[in-house]
Amino acid sequence: MHLIAIRHLRADAAQYPDVTKQIEAWYATVNKAEWQNLEDVRKIYRDAEAVGNFTVFNIKGNDYRLIVGIDYESQTVYYKYFLTHAEYDKGKWKNDPYF
Secondary structure: OOOOOHHHHHHOOOOOOOHHHHHHHHHHHHHHHOOOOOOOOOHHHHOOEEEEEEEEEEEOOOOEEEEHHHEEEOEEEEEEEEEEEEHHOOHHHHOOOOO
């Protein structure tokens, strides 16, 4: 899979130094992955879920949420949001037109 906007993900996650290792591990996994569907994603990230047109990953347990769009056909992951659990629960990200 090819991740679009890793630079933005790293910048957003940088405000939470406790997740640096998890973000880099997630990126390394995604970079090697050849997912065809959400079921493939869940073989590695069992808590990943589809919410609207997004795929949501729990990072550092349930403390943070990483929200991406995945185009399985083109093997591309589009970074959208990195949020704390509290920010995620507010739901403002659901106003994204891609949702």
